[in-house]
Structure formats: structure tokens, C-alpha cells
Amino acid sequence: MTKDMAATVERPRVSTGEDVGHAGRHRSMPASAWQWLGPLVFGCGMMSLAPLPPAVRGVLLAAFVLIGPGMAVVTLVTLPLPAIIAVVPIVGMAVVAGTTTMLAWLHLWAPTQLVAALLVVVGGLLLRDARSLPLPVLRRPTAVTARHLRARSVVVGGAIRANPALMLLTVAVVTWSLTLSGLRAVPYSQFGLLFVGTGPLLVACTLAVVVAFGIALRQDRLRTAALTLGAAIVVQRLTVTLVTDVPIYGWLYKHLGVIDYVQRTHELPAAPDIYGQWPGFFTAFAWFGDVAGVGSIEVAHVFTPLVHVLIAVEVFAIARLIGHDSRTALTAAMFAELVNWVGQDYFAPQAIAFVMALGIFALLITSRSRPAAGYLSIPLFATLVPLHQLTPYWVCGVAIVLGVTKRLRPRLLPIPFMALLLAYLVPRIPIIAPYGILSGFNPLANANSNVEFDGTFGKVFTSVTCRSLSAGVILLAAVCAVVWWRRGKPSLIAAVLAFSSFALLFGQSYGGEAIFRVYLYAVPGCAILIAPLVVKAVTMQGPRRLLNQSVFTGAVTLGCVATAAGLQGYYGLWSLVTQYRSQVTMGNELMASETAPVRIFSLYPVGLPTRASSDYVRFAQRDKDFDQTILGVAPSLKQDYLSAGQFVQLTRAAASFAGNTYVVVDRQAVRALEYYGISGPNAVADFVDRMGRSPYWTLHERDDVTTIFAFNRAGLQ
Incomplete structure (x- = not known):
């Protein structure tokens, strides 16, 4: 993004210098560039249906989704360029998530037909918009000779040498x-x-x-x-x-299983599966995989860098809309990228919801001068509600504060937000109640993480590093907010974005993850508050x-x-x-070969994924906790973990269970037990030795990463 492209939050003009009367004309980029971009994006959507390699079709479809619907929608409203930059990608996300969710609810799964419908609507709106633009000037291409290439290389080389950065x-x-x-x-x-x-x-x-x-x-x-x-x-x-060969984070693979289930059955997992109640992410990527022919595990593997690009774009746009220049906005985007250590950027509803939330904030900020932006945020928020359990409440809270402080129009805009939240939440209370609607009103208790072990020096070092960085960012942002406020500079909106998420700690621990969400949500606002100070110091x-x-x-x-x-x-x-890919294969094969009921115990919640395919639903419908850690059965077992006495308890539990029981020992779990100091230095080796020598357990499968033991009922005789 150059300084010229993001020069003003007032109504931009096309490059010809003439006022354009069409309501959708809103660009400060050259009109010809907009004209060429529309057909290019439309062509990407068309080619995504062609018999091309899945990876190519996936790239084409992603480009169409992230640009096409958003381009079409912004032709209907007048928005400043930074708002357009922010809203274009999230419109495509919202359209796909919303329509696929509706199709799943109505039991009408039609991936190709949905692409065709999007192409018709997007193409029609872009064609309507293009008719009001001057025809692009076609220039005869200049012949490229070896002399031209040598001259160009000299120019480029000189430019690089003159630019130390x-x-x-x-x-x-x-x-x-x-x-x-x-x-x-x-x-x-x-x-x-x-x-x-x-x-x-x-x-x-x-x-x-x-x-x-x-x-x-x-x-x-x-x-x-x-x-x-x-x-x-x-x-x-x-x-x-x-x-890596496959995506990191074992908990990511639970999302792959839900997507696989939607693709195979064209249905949503029934209660008590909580993912079936917030299905937007899963239906969207099930649709994406069906159309592009690419596996969700491959999409998950390349997902994170794209999310960070979108976050940077959104932070830049919000900073420009608040009133900062391009240099400060770029600094804010860079700062947000560098201090975001949380790791909530993986293939999950949280990541998409976070990007959409930032785009909605951009519209809310714009609504003060362009009320149409506020109205546009309502359908986008409506698609966010069934996408993620927590993020919409943060967005609604921010909207309420901005409304009270007269920073958005219409000021009653939070009312439809709250109505949408309540309308969606109330029917699902019986389903989510077992998970805990509120976890107490003690913010200090809710701020505790889901890891309570002291562990090794490396664990303490990393924990202290993360906490110090988070505290430093929050405190510096608070100081900057006060300083900018006293100097009469724009700071209120950024401060609301930075500190509003702390209100979540007054009602939810989110399974020990609330503090991570709070910091993640705070990063963009903190970055925008700190960026002017950084620019002043550097320049x-x-x-x-x-x-x-x-x-x-x-x-x-x-x-x-x-x-x-x-x-x-x-x-x-x-x-x-x-x-490891071998773990994914081993886990999928185990789930495909088993019948319910079954119990699969792990030493720690990492490693072998048991929910990476749709087969998990057969077992989760019978017992939602069919796969858990030994600690999950009885947290008191962490005292003298994996001792001989606990081995006997585990064997008795397997003998009294009606189905098959498996115990998984994998490389990540062994390292985790050492890292967090949960077990003694030889506890795992002794535990595996007991399993191997016991007549009640047999070796089911083993490779260099994972070992699976199965309970042997014949040993009881």
C-alpha cells in the first residue's frame, strides 16, 4: 500500500480528476485498474470450476471469494478507500459462511450451484458498475529486447543499492x-x-x-x-x-473431522457436538474443498500466513480510518504482526472470526461519516454470530461503547447486534449449558491459563517471556492512550479496541483460554495506539x-x-x-476400523489426532469424551502420575468398560510430560514397560512416533 493510494479518508476520486456521479464510484486508484481487476477476479471464479489441478483451483477460488463478492458489494455504497480495503475480503468470507450455513440448515448442499450463483451476482454487479467507467486505453505492447532487459536490470540494481532498507x-x-x-x-x-x-x-x-x-x-x-x-x-x-509436512497443533484436527463430516453427509453434527451449533467456518471450508477438490488438511497447512496478511490489511485500514497517515498505519500493522505470539491463527473459527471482526470495526468507524457503512455491518455481523462463540460478543461490546461515545451512526446500531446474539443464543442454551455459560465473575480467576504446571526452566522462560511482552504492550498502549488524549489526538477508538476485551474476563474463562483471546483481541488497538510513538522515535x-x-x-x-x-x-x-503425517494416517485408520463404544486414552492432549475424519461422530454421539487424557478422567491422578497403582486403576477401568480401550503413547506427550514436569524422569518408560509385560494389554500398532496399546480381554480369563 503506497502513501498515494491511502491518502485520504474523504471521498476519493478516480484518476481522471472528474467527479463521478454513480453512488458506487469511490476509488482513488485509477479507473482502468478497477476495470481490469473485476474481469480478472471473475475469471478466477470461472476457472475454479475448470478441470485444473486442485491446488490451482484452490488458489483461484480463494482469490474470487476474497475479492469478488466484496468488489461487487462496494459498488453499491460510497466508502473511503481504507474502508474498501477492509471490507472487500470480509464480505466474501461472510457471503460464503452465511450461504453455506443456510444450505446446511435447509439440507440443500449444492457447492457448484452456489459458485454459479455467486458468479452471476458478482458478474452482474461488476458489469453494471463498469458501464459507468470510461473505456480503458489499450496500448500496443512494446517489444522487449535483450538491451531493454540489461537496462532494466541496471536500473533495478541501482535502486536496490540506493535503498539500504x-x-x-x-x-x-x-x-x-x-x-x-x-x-x-x-x-x-x-x-x-x-x-x-x-x-x-x-x-x-x-x-x-x-x-x-x-x-x-x-x-x-x-x-x-x-x-x-x-x-x-x-x-x-x-x-x-x-x-512441516502437516499442520501443527493437535487440536486443529478436530476441525478437519467436522469438515469431513459435512462433505460426506451434507449435514451438521448433531448435539451435543458444540461445533454443529456454530457451523459457519466448517460449512464454508467444506464447500471450498468440494468446489476446489483440495483436502482440508492441505488448506489448513497454508492457512496461517494468509490470515496474517488479512490481519495486517485490516489493522492498516483501521488506522487510516481513525485518522493516521500511511506511515503510522503501516507501523501499526507491523507492530501487530510482531507482538502477536498467541498462536490463535491456525485453521479454526477463531482466526476467520477475528479477521471479520476487524473488518466490521472498520465499517463502524466509517459509519460516523457514512451511515451506510453502519447498515452494511449488520448482515456481516449476522454471519459472524454462527461462526464463533466468543468473538461476536466482543464486537457487540465494542459497538455499544462506540455508540455511547457517539463514534458511530446510527447510534442505535448495537440494538440489532444484541438482538441477533440473543436470538441465536437462547435456543442453544440447553446444548451449551453443560460446557458452562458463565464460569464465575472473578476476572483474576478467569485470567488463569489452562496450564497450571510449573515445569522445566524452558517452560518458565517461555511463560515469563510471553507474560512480560503482553504486559509491556498493554501498559505502553495505556500510557500512549492517555498521552494522545491529553494532546487532543485521536485515541478513543483505538483505546476501545485495545482494552474492551478485558471485559470478557468478568464472565468467562473460556476453558482457560480467555486470557489468550483477551490479548489477541487487544493487539490491533494496542498497535494503533503505540504506532505514533514508534514513528516519532524512528523519524x-x-x-x-x-x-x-x-x-x-x-x-x-x-x-x-x-x-x-x-x-x-x-x-x-x-x-x-x-x-506427523503418520499420526494422521494411524488415527484415521483406527477410527475407521472401530465400532462404538470405544475409549482412547492419551498421556497428554497432544499427538495422535482421533477426530481428523468424519468417523469421530459415531463415537462422539455415544460418548462426547470418548477420547481424553488419563488426567481428564481423574485430575487427581497428576499426583504420582503413571505410577504402578494408576496402571492398575486404568486396567480395571478398561475391564469394566463394554467396548474396546486403547492407550496412546506418542512422542509429543512424552515431551509434554517432561516440559510441564507432570511425571518423573522414568515414569513414561516404566509405564510403557508395564503395558508391554502385562497380559491385559497388547501392542496394537507402533512406529517411530506413536505406540498404541489395546486392552486384551482374553487376559482376564
Whole structure:
């Protein structure tokens, strides 16, 4: 995003300089660029139905969904360019999530027909809009000769040499690409990925990107700064995709099973499966997989970097709408990327809901000058409600505060938000009540995480690092909010975004994850509050050159420290959260071959996925907790965990159970027990030895990562 493209929040004009009377004309980009983009996106949608490789069709369909419907909708309203940037991708998400949810509810699953309908509507609106634009000028292409190529290479090379930020960025990205091979199959470290293999080089490359961003800001090279932001996303997030065979995080695979179930049965999982009650994410990606022919596990593997690109776009747009210039907005987007260590960016409803929430905020901010934006937010919010359990309540709370403080129009806009929430929640109270609607009104208790063990020094180090970074970001944002308020600069909206999520702690712990959601929700607002301070420090131009350089160096150094802390938080659990393709295959085969009822015990909730296919529904309908940890059965067992006495208790429980019982011992669980200090140094080895020697247990399957024991009823005779 260049400074020229995001120059004003007032009504933009087309490049011809003439006023355009059409209500949808709202662009400050050249009219010809808009004309070419429409047919290109429409063509992507058409080609996604062609007999092409699934990966290609997936890319084409994603481009159509993220741009096409949004482009069509913004032709109907007049919006400033930053609002358009924010709203275009989330409209496509909302349209797909909303329509596929309705189709699933109505038992009408028609993926290809839905694509055709979208193409008709999008194509019609874009064609209607294009008729009011001047015809694009077609220029005869210039012949390209070897001399032209040599001259162009000289110009490009000179531009790079004259741009130290771009030179440093190039070195960082090239070095990063060389480190990837050293990040595969790394040994276990209690400190995570950054301390093994080429992990230290990954840190160095990321810090070099941060320094390059600081230099670009100081020299007011906004294109280079934007390129640096993209590089930060690549280095920090794409790394995971490139050094793993399958997505990380064992809990991600529960979402794959729901999607597979929708694709196979064209139905939603029935109660008590909580995912069937908030199905927007699952129906959307079931539809996506059916149309593109790409597996959900492949989509999940490349999902995270795209989410971070969308988050950066939304944060940039919100900062521009609040009134900041492009340099400050880019800084806010970069800061939000660097300090977001939470790891809630994986293939899950949370990630999509978070992006949609930011887009809705952009519309709410715009509504103060363009009330139509506020009305547009209502259908988008309606699709967000069945997408995620928590995020809509945060959005509604922000809308209420903005309404009370007269920062949106119409001021009664939160009323339909609340009505939608209540209308959706009340019929589902009997289903969600067993999970806990409220977990108490003690915010300190609700802020506790779902991990209560002290563990190794590496665990303590990572925990302290994350908490220190989070506290530092929140406190600095609070100070900035007060300073900007006292100086009469825009800060209220950013402060609401930054601190409103803490209200969630007064009613819900969200299974011990509320504190992570609170920080995730706070990051964009905090970044927007802190960004002006960063820009002032980096671009300081006082009469004392040494002071200017010292402030610049100090600001960049603090940015590097925050970045390193964010990296540690993101990669600190690497050995525990990485998954293996053999585990996915083994888990799917086990579930396909079994009949209900069954019990599958693990030593810790990581490793072998048991819900990665639709087969899990057969067992969950009989017993929603059919797969759980031994600790989940009786938390008191963490005292002297996996002892001989507990082995006897487990054997007795398996003998009294009507179905088959399995015990899974995998590499991640062994490392987790050591990492969190749950069991003694030889407890797992002794436990496995008892299993192997006991007549009541037999070896069901084993590879170099996972071992599965099955209860042997013949041993009782």
C-alpha cells in the first residue's frame, strides 16, 4: 500500500480528476485498474470450476471469494478507500459462511450451484458498475529486447543499492530461505525451535527485517516498508508451513473431522457436538474443498500466513480510518504482526472470526461519516454470530461503547447486534449449558491459563517471556492512550479496541483460554495506539544528530527485543505441537476400523489426532469424551502420575468398560510430560514397560512416533 493510494479518508476520486456521479464510484486508484481487476477476479471464479489441478483451483477460488463478492458489494455504497480495503475480503468470507450455513440448515448442499450463483451476482454487479467507467486505453505492447532487459536490470540494481532498507531486506529473506532445511527434524529442546538447528538464524533474519522496516520508515520509503511487512509475515509464519509436512497443533484436527463430516453427509453434527451449533467456518471450508477438490488438511497447512496478511490489511485500514497517515498505519500493522505470539491463527473459527471482526470495526468507524457503512455491518455481523462463540460478543461490546461515545451512526446500531446474539443464543442454551455459560465473575480467576504446571526452566522462560511482552504492550498502549488524549489526538477508538476485551474476563474463562483471546483481541488497538510513538522515535529530526540517531537505535532495539519475545512465544512449544503425517494416517485408520463404544486414552492432549475424519461422530454421539487424557478422567491422578497403582486403576477401568480401550503413547506427550514436569524422569518408560509385560494389554500398532496399546480381554480369563 503506497502513501498515494491511502491518502485520504474523504471521498476519493478516480484518476481522471472528474467527479463521478454513480453512488458506487469511490476509488482513488485509477479507473482502468478497477476495470481490469473485476474481469480478472471473475475469471478466477470461472476457472475454479475448470478441470485444473486442485491446488490451482484452490488458489483461484480463494482469490474470487476474497475479492469478488466484496468488489461487487462496494459498488453499491460510497466508502473511503481504507474502508474498501477492509471490507472487500470480509464480505466474501461472510457471503460464503452465511450461504453455506443456510444450505446446511435447509439440507440443500449444492457447492457448484452456489459458485454459479455467486458468479452471476458478482458478474452482474461488476458489469453494471463498469458501464459507468470510461473505456480503458489499450496500448500496443512494446517489444522487449535483450538491451531493454540489461537496462532494466541496471536500473533495478541501482535502486536496490540506493535503498539500504531494501538491501538489508533482500539479504534477510535470502538467508531465511537457506535456514529452512535446518529447521526440519530438529531435536527436542525445552526452549522450542529457536534454540535448535538453524533456529538462531531464523531469529537473526526476523530481526534484520525489523531493522529494515525501521530504516524504511526513517527514509519515508513506504513501499519498502510495506514490502518489509510482507517479509515479516513470510519469515515468521510461512516458515511453519515450509518446514512441516502437516499442520501443527493437535487440536486443529478436530476441525478437519467436522469438515469431513459435512462433505460426506451434507449435514451438521448433531448435539451435543458444540461445533454443529456454530457451523459457519466448517460449512464454508467444506464447500471450498468440494468446489476446489483440495483436502482440508492441505488448506489448513497454508492457512496461517494468509490470515496474517488479512490481519495486517485490516489493522492498516483501521488506522487510516481513525485518522493516521500511511506511515503510522503501516507501523501499526507491523507492530501487530510482531507482538502477536498467541498462536490463535491456525485453521479454526477463531482466526476467520477475528479477521471479520476487524473488518466490521472498520465499517463502524466509517459509519460516523457514512451511515451506510453502519447498515452494511449488520448482515456481516449476522454471519459472524454462527461462526464463533466468543468473538461476536466482543464486537457487540465494542459497538455499544462506540455508540455511547457517539463514534458511530446510527447510534442505535448495537440494538440489532444484541438482538441477533440473543436470538441465536437462547435456543442453544440447553446444548451449551453443560460446557458452562458463565464460569464465575472473578476476572483474576478467569485470567488463569489452562496450564497450571510449573515445569522445566524452558517452560518458565517461555511463560515469563510471553507474560512480560503482553504486559509491556498493554501498559505502553495505556500510557500512549492517555498521552494522545491529553494532546487532543485521536485515541478513543483505538483505546476501545485495545482494552474492551478485558471485559470478557468478568464472565468467562473460556476453558482457560480467555486470557489468550483477551490479548489477541487487544493487539490491533494496542498497535494503533503505540504506532505514533514508534514513528516519532524512528523519524526524529531534531537539531542534535547524535540524539536523533540514539533515539532511532533505541526504538529499533526495543522493537527487536519485542520481536524476539514474540518469536519465543510463538515457537516455544514447537516440540509439543508439531504433528506427523503418520499420526494422521494411524488415527484415521483406527477410527475407521472401530465400532462404538470405544475409549482412547492419551498421556497428554497432544499427538495422535482421533477426530481428523468424519468417523469421530459415531463415537462422539455415544460418548462426547470418548477420547481424553488419563488426567481428564481423574485430575487427581497428576499426583504420582503413571505410577504402578494408576496402571492398575486404568486396567480395571478398561475391564469394566463394554467396548474396546486403547492407550496412546506418542512422542509429543512424552515431551509434554517432561516440559510441564507432570511425571518423573522414568515414569513414561516404566509405564510403557508395564503395558508391554502385562497380559491385559497388547501392542496394537507402533512406529517411530506413536505406540498404541489395546486392552486384551482374553487376559482376564
